[in-house]
Amino acid sequence: MKRRRKTRVRFEESNQSATTTAEFSFSLTKIAVSQICRSVGYKAADSSAVNTLTLITTKFLQSLAGLASSFSNRANRTEINLFDIVNALQDISLSTSDWFPGGSTVHDTESNCLIKSGVLRNLSDFVTYAPEIPFAKPLPKQEIDGSSGRDMPRIPLTRSPEMNSVPAWLPPFPDSSLYSERCTEVRSDQLWENSDSVICRETLPENSKSEKSRDRSGGRLPLSRVKVRFKIERDCGDTILERWRDKNDGESGRDVEVKKKIIEEYIDNACIVAGEWRI
Amino acid sequence: MNHGQQSGEAKHDDDAALTEFLASLMDYTPTIPDDLVEHYLAKSGFQCPDVRLIRLVAVATQKFVADVASDALQHCKARPAPVVKDKKQQKDKRLILTMEDLSKALREYGVNVKHPEYFADSPSTGMDPAARDE
Numbered sequence: 001m002k003r004r005r006k007t008r009v010r011f012e013e014s015n016q017s018a019t020t021t022a023e024f025s026f027s028l029t030k031i032a033v034s035q036i037c038r039s040v041g042y043k044a045a046d047s048s049a050v051n052t053l054t055l056i057t058t059k060f061l062q063s064l065a066g067l068a069s070s071f072s073n074r075a076n077r078t079e080i081n082l083f084d085i086v087n088a089l090q091d092i093s094l095s096t097s098d099w100f101p102g103g104s105t106v107h108d109t110e111s112n113c114l115i116k117s118g119v120l121r122n123l124s125d126f127v128t129y130a131p132e133i134p135f136a137k138p139l140p141k142q143e144i145d146g147s148s149g150r151d152m153p154r155i156p157l158t159r160s161p162e163m164n165s166v167p168a169w170l171p172p173f174p175d176s177s178l179y180s181e182r183c184t185e186v187r188s189d190q191l192w193e194n195s196d197s198v199i200c201r202e203t204l205p206e207n208s209k210s211e212k213s214r215d216r217s218g219g220r221l222p223l224s225r226v227k228v229r230f231k232i233e234r235d236c237g238d239t240i241l242e243r244w245r246d247k248n249d250g251e252s253g254r255d256v257e258v259k260k261k262i263i264e265e266y267i268d269n270a271c272i273v274a275g276e277w278r279i
Numbered sequence: 280m281n282h283g284q285q286s287g288e289a290k291h292d293d294d295a296a297l298t299e300f301l302a303s304l305m306d307y308t309p310t311i312p313d314d315l316v317e318h319y320l321a322k323s324g325f326q327c328p329d330v331r332l333i334r335l336v337a338v339a340t341q342k343f344v345a346d347v348a349s350d351a352l353q354h355c356k357a358r359p360a361p362v363v364k365d366k367k368q369q370k371d372k373r374l375i376l377t378m379e380d381l382s383k384a385l386r387e388y389g390v391n392v393k394h395p396e397y398f399a400d401s402p403s404t405g406m407d408p409a410a411r412d413e
Contacts, residue, residue: 045376065323
């Protein structure tokens with residue numbers, strides 16, 4: 001009896017729904033690892049072997065990231081650049097004895113040219129000659145949030161170019177309408193000396209009152225306004241003067257006369273200014 | 280003087296090669312998706328807005344896995360074939376990734392994988408690889 005060969009490839013994805021982020025990412029990595037194994041020439045794989053290789057892949061990624069971030073932190077940076085990654089790759093290639101020939105040769109530090117690193121050259125050759133195997137399925141755009149970020153509002157993925165300096169892990173800014181107006185007001189002022197914050201302190205009470213009315217009416221004065229009269233009693237000025245006289249008995253009468261004149265002038269001016277005033 | 284010029288030219292060539300390599304990463308699609316790599320990198324405090332560097336990490340990982348798998352494949356091929364009468368069957372030896380080959384390959388990369396000798400993770404464990412699925 002002739003046996004029929006089965007050419008079925010046993011790289012099957014489990015249909016179990018991933019519950020947590022860790023399981024989801026692990027199952028995605030498993031698919032990628034399976035694809036790489038198939039590209040190498042394998043027709044099938046034991047599930048335990050694939051799981052082990054997947055686990056080692058994730059550990060590799062995390063250790064590489066940890067090394068690169070430690071390199072960048074040592075240089076007082078938060079963002080990682082190419083130098084950090086190449087240094088991390090060098091370290092990993094030293095620790096894994098057989099990975100990447102030329103890994104033990106440190107790149108030329110004098111010329112600061114990273115392509116002289118054996119590791120990077122190997123990767124460059126790999127990109128040039130290895131066939132491109134894209135991931136089997138496009139990833140769903142919406143992330144499955146498992147452990148982190150549930151209580152936070154969903155952050156818009158696109159940030160304005162002004163916000164590029166803000167790290168992505170910080171909570172989002174409040175709505176721009178809350179602060180953009182104030183910013184534009186400040187910017188429109190030419191000089192700080194002319195800004196309201198400086199002038200307001202030295203304004204007379206009448207100015208502040210008129211400002212209040214301006215605020216209420218939105219900066220426009222009404223056409224018909226009610227007349228308001230003020231009357232300042234002279235008695236009050238005299239009593240103050242008398243009290244002042246009692247305190248300064250030793251002072252000459254001429255000085256007292258001059259000061260009395262000044263106070264009277266002040267009161268007259270106040271009457272003129274506050275006599276008729278439109279609100 | 281002449282030597283300085285030569286080294287300057289060599290440096291220029293190296294810079295051009297590096298720029299070309301980084302530019303080629305923009306067009307290259309690694310098997311491990313960018314988002315997945317980014318997720319694992321973020322877990323270890325890796326923060327980088329540049330897609331090319333993330334792809335570089337993805338390519339490095341892909342090369343690592345491919346190297347391990349091809350080493351394991353060599354172990355699989357080098358294993359003495361079981362004695363079978365049917366020559367045709369021997370020729371069509373199935374290539375299956377097993378823990379035995381994988382642990383041998385990983386040992387060369389400094390990873391010691393220990394697995395139980397008689398752990399039956401599938402009904403066909405312990406059977407002759409050529410006789411599986413038949």
